[in-house]
Amino acid sequence: MWLFNDPPRKQLQERYNFDATDAWLEHVQKSSVRFNSGGSGSFVSEDGLILSNHHVGADTLQKVSTKESDYLKLGFYARTLAEEIKAPDLELNVLISIEDVTARVNAAVKPSASDEEAFKARRSVMAEIEKESKDKTGLRSDVVTLYQGGKYHLYRFKRYTDVRVVFAPEQQIAFYGGDPDNFEYPRYDLDVCFFRAYEDGKPAKIQHYLKWSEAGTKDGDLVFVSGHPGRTSRLLAMSELEYTRDYRLPKTMERLNRLEVLLMSYSGRSQENARRAKDELFGVQNSRKANVGRLAGLLDPAVMAKKAADEKKLREGAASRDEFKDVVGAWDRIAAAQKLIAENARAYNLLEGGAAFHSELFGIAHTLLRAADERPKPNGERLREFVESSRDSLELGLFSDKPIYDDLEELLLSDSLTYFVAEMGASHELVQKVLAGKSPRARATELVKGTKVKDVSFRKKLYEGGKSAVDGANDPMIALARLIDSDARAARKIIENQGEAKQQAHAAIAKARFAVVGTSTYPDATFTLRLAFGTVKSYEESGKQIPPHTIFSGLYERAKEQENRPPFDLPKIWLDRKSKLDLKTPFNFVSTADIIGGNSGSPVIDRKGEFVGIIFDGNIQSLVLDFIYTDDQARAVSVDSRGIIEALRKVYRTDKLVAELTKRR
């Protein structure tokens, strides 16, 4: 997960005799696309065509679907530009430049500052840097915290907000094998979805895009993955890992299990319910399975022993050098901050994290309330999500006209209010205020039925009207947001201040690490662009060697072996056109590239910089990558460029799309 401004040139040269030139790196960087809904993608034509995963596009497919036209389930193909469907609130980012602003950020924090003062100063200088940059360049500008506070880089992105759906296969084949086969291998998934970026109402003209490789990969090939890994925890201190193992993951699992059961049960009642809940249910199941794997990793004594040994080595290394004597206490400072975080995590997760108010409408109401409070403040003093440089993105989400379903809102809000009672206790003062003398179910119904924030024009009126408009609206959901806002802010403040304390300690540790271990480490993932590399490689599981590639015939065999029962049944078109397909075509493949959630949709690139595949999953053994890298069994799973093009040609007969993909300059 290397930074593009600090690429692993030496390793690539020594181990693979590959020269990562500036031109190659720039081309890959600018061909890479971030889906701000959570995922990655790449440009694959000069006319703004973008390829990502079906499960990354699912969020948008869900929003543009209706009971009558269920594109998420049944797929979609725009035969002409006019047929392409605009996403209601999708923002894509392309990284243009990176600048190290560590010195300026750190200079703003006085050595004598308390955690709270330090946090405020840092927030302020980051907002200032971002605003300056945005004003100067017009680009989205984010200061990114790397190495848990060891470095700060200013990332500038080109934004695309007119994004349209071009092609999606049936979810049945995109997510073939469903939850049972998720994180498993061998796989047979056509997890792809094509979008097109527009500018000024026309397809965007793109200089850097990936050429399609019809040759694909073979066993042993060097491959690169350029994408946006969301979050790893490899540089965490032991006290943080223990917190993750003992509190964060179990608690997250508890909520995910609860949500999965709730959404499964709701979905079972009717086809339309299933459609409404589909994307969220997928997300919940996917996270649940990932978290089971992560937790299993932390419960493996060998993993924890390795982490403890690494920390011990670093602590001793720091202690042995005079210039790092002050670093020795950093781990204890992290442990102390983590303890305070643990004590306040419940309130934070419920009130600020939204676990008590699982409702789109509540989220909107809360944003409207806070926008009215925050926007009049000086830019540097606002909550991070309300700073000027984020305004466009905030408004894109807030004014989205995506569908919101009352029945699902009531169900989720009622359940989360019930969870709130269980977590805080029925007699807790805030709980009683929130429920206002009603049962969670009755209260949820009253709130969802009573609020007007469902109406986008109402939201705009309140947002533009500021505090007086919001206060005068007399809206029950906004009233609920107001009721909990000061407690939510208080919890957030504690977590942020302790985060700052940890950040400072990590910054000290980072310096020692660079000196003791060397600079050949990359920072933990932060949902910013990273370059990974690895080879196409088989692995052993339960005494069996798993070959790196699967082929189309394996898909038909799997369906037969599972007697075509869902989720192992095949779309009709795949049965009808089976005879047209070259069944030996590679479909999915694995590599040792270092990936994690957020990398979904990342292009897999060969030495020539061509597109040979698209990441869509990791195997079960890869889930431990959150904490520690290993290429023993951990593998990234991709759809092969050859499988995609064969399916587009022979199954979907999307000739125009195929021509665009395979056109040579």
Next chain:
Amino acid sequence: MWLFNDPPRKQLQERYNFDATDAWLEHVQKSSVRFNSGGSGSFVSEDGLILSNHHVGADTLQKVSTKESDYLKLGFYARTLAEEIKAPDLELNVLISIEDVTARVNAAVKPSASDEEAFKARRSVMAEIEKESKDKTGLRSDVVTLYQGGKYHLYRFKRYTDVRVVFAPEQQIAFYGGDPDNFEYPRYDLDVCFFRAYEDGKPAKIQHYLKWSEAGTKDGDLVFVSGHPGRTSRLLAMSELEYTRDYRLPKTMERLNRLEVLLMSYSGRSQENARRAKDELFGVQNSRKANVGRLAGLLDPAVMAKKAADEKKLREGAASRDEFKDVVGAWDRIAAAQKLIAENARAYNLLEGGAAFHSELFGIAHTLLRAADERPKPNGERLREFVESSRDSLELGLFSDKPIYDDLEELLLSDSLTYFVAEMGASHELVQKVLAGKSPRARATELVKGTKVKDVSFRKKLYEGGKSAVDGANDPMIALARLIDSDARAARKIIENQGEAKQQAHAAIAKARFAVVGTSTYPDATFTLRLAFGTVKSYEESGKQIPPHTIFSGLYERAKEQENRPPFDLPKIWLDRKSKLDLKTPFNFVSTADIIGGNSGSPVIDRKGEFVGIIFDGNIQSLVLDFIYTDDQARAVSVDSRGIIEALRKVYRTDKLVAELTKRR
């Protein structure tokens, strides 16, 4: 939920002009059958034929099924006695007599005794009464605690342990609509399963059995339900209800959600996995849905206000009478005991309740270990489940040759060990001992692969060989049981002693209640035989009047409306023979009878004492019956005797079974 030795004669006479004669009551009582696996049933022929629910029989159907013959899923019909399949460990009980032993039980407890001494004395005298009774009558003899300790009755049962499966429909129609329609109404379920009791290798000759009513019920009819409601909480003190709302139910839900997700995920991997997990998954989903309803009941401020007002009235009533002055402190004593229970519930549930070791093999190992310790002790000093009068039942379960699947055992044990870590903390001494330096998954695999208790003859050898055999066996699962046994016993001791403290307080309250409120109350359910009554009656839901009966045509309409997708698809035979059916035949119906879990399979009986239906569910609104009775919307749901016989005749063509059911003496 009236006691058969204290029936509501007066109410029945006054409200329905019905004379509940001794003969009528005896006939109903002795026609009623308890399924010790959890459920009710009734004799329906003189040749030992018993009718219960499919979902009560599912446990046995699962045990006698294999990958090749999946009777649980596909159904079963024995055309001859020889084809009937013996259940491996099913025990049925028929209540023969009830005797009030309150005075003798209470006399054994000295007024000056501590809770621990009182508990021991009570346990001892109960074991003594049971053994005396069993020695004298040969009948299973249980002292049952009623009114939370207000009364003690000796129940004598005839046991049947040679029980064979006669007929079961496909689970698809027995549980039509699956989890989505569970606890809903209108319904269309053929939730029936026929067994036959044998004695000395021949069908048991039965004096009291229910005659089949071909007339069934009509709107407004008085009906009776004779069955075994498992547990209600209507006489609990507020402190106990709050504990239930704030801790017990949320914690139970957390475990059920976790298990449901785990079993769904396992089931999704293959048809055979789905078969292996089916009965347990059904149980988990059923409990989950019931608990959601129960918790919603307790989170309804109106329900809690009513309970609080009732308690206040009783407290004030007691305080106002000199003879009950000492009762006033009873509620505080309950609250104090409940507090101690709350503090120890986690350890109790994990270690003694088995939440940390969810494994059939662990359960067997633990029973073998404890049997070796307990059996040499005097009868009155043993743990309750090891007393002489329970020996036959204990051995029936322990030596059952029901199938145990290694993969499912490993999955469940690994998950429950992970839960154990999350609940107690990874650094807890006992957790570290239990895991023995391995991850939960690795430890579970080692235990399941290493134990020999899967072998029934090995179990017998150890059970008969006693402590030296068990200690010498060197079995890893028994070693694990030994490792946690003293902590498990310690937790149990606290819970039992506090239970005793509560029992004494409730006994005092019960006396006051009889005086203040009158004797027209029945005790909370205890999985012993009770008589309920009510009328066949429609109800209103969301402004719509729901008629009491459904008919066959509604089944076909529901399947069509849900596009025949599971769980709303129909077995092929139901489609093929649709034209043979009288589609106007009543299929399911609702009544106001007071039921709860455990009543499943209870016969619904008319004034003449004939069988008019079988309870299989309650609607969502009935779930609050756990805490408070209401006939506003709460309804018991039954299969109609007319629907059963029509299906047996026209769909299944089980002529022999129909003849046996409809034969008149």
